[in-house]
Amino acid sequence: MSAVWRASRAAVKRRRLQTFVIGLVVLCSTTTVLLALGLLDVATSPFEKAYAAQRGPHTVAAFDTAKASPEQLARTAGRAGVTAAAGPFGRSVVDVPAGWLWMPGGSLTVVGRADPGGPVDRVEVLEGRWATAPGEITVGWTSGGSPGPELLGTRLEVPGSAPLTVVGFAAAMSKSADAWVAPEQMAAMRPATAQMLYRFEYSSTDAQLDSALARATAGLPEGARTSVHTHLGLKRAFSSLADAYVPFMTLFGVLGLLVSALIVGNVVSGAVVSGYRHIGVLKALGFTPNQVVAVYLMMMAVPAVVGSALGTLLGNALAEPILKVAFSGIETGRAAVGGGVGVGAWVSVVCLLGMPALVLLTALVPALRAHRLSAARAISAGSAPRTGRGLRVQRVLGGSRLPRPVSMGLGRLFARPGRTLLTMAAIVLGVTTVTLATGLTSTMLAYGEAGRGSGGALVRVEAGGPVNGRTPPLLGDTEIEERLRSLPGAPQVRARALAQVTLVGQSRPAYADFYRGTSASYATRLAKGRLPDAAGEVVAGPAFLTQHGLQLGDRVTLALNGRQTSATIVGELIDGNARALEASWETLLPLVPDPRALEYEVRLARGADARAYAEAAEAVDPALRASVSDSGNTATTTVVTFSSVFTVLLSTVASLGVFNTVLLGVRERRRDLGMLKSIGMTPRQVVAMTVTSVAGLGAVGGLLGIPLGVLAHRLVVDNVGVVTFPEPMKNVWDAPQLTGLLLAGIAIAVLGALVPARSAARMTIAAALHTE
16 A cells, blocks of 8 residues: 555646646535525525524413413413523513614614523624623614714613613614513513514414414413414515525536536546546556556545645635625615525535545546556557547648648647547536526616616605604695705605505514605516505515415405505516505505605705705705615625626536646647647647647537526526516626627636646647657
8 A cells, every 4th residue: 555655646746737726626626516506595595494493482472461470471481382482581661762873863663681592592692792781772773784882872861761872782683572671670570561582393384383472371361462473474574585696506516516527527538538648558567457546536535634624624715704794784784694694605615525526526427447558568659649520630730721730739629539528518517607607797787777777876864753763844745845846956845645555455563664755766676566645555575476376467356444445456566675665646645644754765866965965955954864775785695796706606617627638739739739740730730739639629619508597597587486587687688798709718718728728838849758
């Protein structure tokens, strides 16, 4: 065994470039595979995994402490079907003034809890610490990123109690509370309700949850339970955003796996085939066939192990920020890497063990073939590609009018047909990825501009009133609208009223936005139909229509406070809240005789100063609060990020495959190159011949990869359930773009071939022939 190890180590040192190429290919492939498997893992039930990691409650129930004592509530944790429970925790609702922290005002649900851990609902502290003493409060943070330490120390005045100081910010997917205080502080606030958190044995349907909660609370006084919310409602809210990423995450994952497997197989098998001469020499020196196979497997194992280890580290480093982009900022809280949506440990284990195993398995096939060859035949097989069909094709091309270096380069493609097909398959998938990424990026950029039209930033001006707990405006609705429109840079202003209505015949209520005023840019949010511009006309997003079994042209009846009005669905929005619809202002009048606007949407002209406009809008009336809401589109950022990362990775891996193919071809044909140079072939002709040998592959790969990429793009955009892309957002390619994509295949091939081609051009005749 020592002879095998010495021979393997010597071969690794002698073939530094080959070892480096194999290690680099395995590194890039491992990184791609880890991200691909991570995406496939995350795309499978992301909410369930994140919620389970945080031990989120299946049901959050509140009880009237005047009817049910803490002891009675605590006993419900031991009932049949309850697998875990926490509580009872005191719960109180406090008023929050406008402008406190980032909040517009209103109420804050506060729970008294000793620590963020426990058997149910493990809260993640993002900044600062948990409130553990009287006078302290930890506030819930539902957005992406971190709130920053500058907000710590903010004070909240609580009637009948000492002021509370913010000592930390935390997040919980369960939305069990808006803020937390110590139990001692909650006792001082004299709560009227208590909260229980339950995890049940069966929790996959609403009926199962209702039944489990009924069994757990059996025996409590009638009317003790005041409110309930379950994880299924949170899941629906989460899925409305996260599930939109599943189709393209899955597709990129599959592409990554295929390209990586093809390239690793091509590189490793080619390295073994090119070493047949070395195999023959080893046999001539007395190595047994099994020892020869062992030498080559160990030669491949060294760079494979190093490459897979480095690739796993790089993949994990890339996965964290990428998944944070995909799953931060969702309305159910933070479901980022720290929250449970991340690359599982099994993915790293599979990459660390699987990639070296793939390399060894790929090397084993040609090594076993060499195992059966005699020393003389192995040396002969390693000296040049086999003749036959390849030679006949080269003779045909040689008789054509093509320049001699070009015809010779094209002919070399047929010398190793198996290697050529593997390389072309990698280029095809690389071009497919580039085409898919280009299409998705164009579609998502257009989607990000939906609703903007030719306008600039969007400013939302919130009005005061009972809805948000602020003083009503001094001016009337129409007067505020006119004043806002008269400010510089505000050609488009719409007033918005919000109401929670009931759809007659439907079991769940819906939120309805009623708009007054025109906005030309609003039309770009439509996927089908037209805008609501008269009484009795509404529009909604695909998620709302799907959940309620509705489509364009259907009539619905809206009910509010004992009043009803009929409306027709005249348009489908590109996207929208699964529980919300939009309607004309005239549709609101039969439901609310004297409605007031909740806010005003102002689409500024291009180039207008949004901050200056916001300040001017707040000066119109003391009750107005303005904010600039165009802070970017999360879905667009996520798709573009994923597309860019995988395009770079897969293009790099494909180029490395071409690089290896050309490098092996140059080594196999050293003698031929020396003879060609000796009869007058110039370095430029050598480069042209070498690059031409793969440029044709690039062109064919482009022709095959473009339609596959277009098909994959259409497959993705047609299967995003929460978004309906209109045809202009799907048809994103024109002739110049398709030409550029064709050139992308050639570019992948040429870039991979350029370095070994220049190396072959610089090779001297003596160096090429010195082994003959």
